[in-house]
Amino acid sequence: MEVVVQNLRIAFPSPSGPLEAVRGVSFTLGQEKLAIVGESGSGKSLTARAIMRLLPRAAMLSADALRFDGIDVLNADENAMRRIRGGRAGLVMQDPKYSLNPVMTAGAQIAEAWRAHRGGTRRQAREAAVDLLAQVQIRDPGAVADRYPHQLSGGMGQRVMIAMMLAPDPELLIADEPTSALDATVQAEILRLIEDLVQRRGMGLILISHDLPLVSHFCDRVLVMYAGRVVEECRAGELARAQHPYTRGLLECLPILSEKRRRLAVLRRDPSWAAA
């Protein structure tokens, strides 16, 4: 699996003409963990979702190249895109409430996702669902399979969501701030789980996050976005030595617990960062 993005642009119509939200983003992704960081509105979600062509209706999409494992996402028909979305690539979002069906049990939803992709009997699908729940480290998977989404805690809901995304055995997982609705301990557990699954299954991962220290530990490579552009791309381990003033600003705004600073630095912006 390889993702190729060249000069990706996404714009929205407005009374004063198209507003470009993503402005010439390029990157490639193989079997690795890529982070996209940047402030709210910088275009992280749109960039990642473009790979699955899951964009708001009004979005105008263009690129010199946008390929998922050789498939031309710009020109593929809906059937081809459905095969990617429902099988080869999975999207985990911040809040499982919007992705889980409230009137179906966790087990039934996972079983359905599994069966849609692999066929087999209901019984096999149910067994696979319970097995997937065990894989996302749910302790009593048989009992949890029979619960409805409202009967699950936030962390459990997120595990169920991840289990459902894994059912078709995807090659790429896009996790869009998958843990920002959870408290710190559960956050760490979910990330460890994603890391473990990505490694064992040999998937590619795009992790979208606001949390620079977290991604520098967790990912291989980091794209820093600002105002619809990639302003910096580096190996995650080198993030601390990042050059771009915006990235430096993000890093310097972080509180350092071991260091008694009188006040936090304020992120300064320079209009030239957004310029073409």
Ligand SMILES: Nc1ncnc2c1ncn2[C@@H]1O[C@H](COP(=O)(O)OP(=O)(O)OP(=O)(O)O)[C@@H](O)[C@H]1O
């Ligand atoms: N449906 C839409 N209609 C108009 N503009 C939109 C729409 N969706 C997104 N945008 C524009 O695109 C910009 C980037 O959106 P995107 O969701 O990619 O940001 P993001 O970096 O993921 O932010 P966040 O961290 O808040 O999730 C938004 O600030 C907004 O201006």
Ligand SMILES: [Mg+2]
């Ligand atoms: Mg977003």
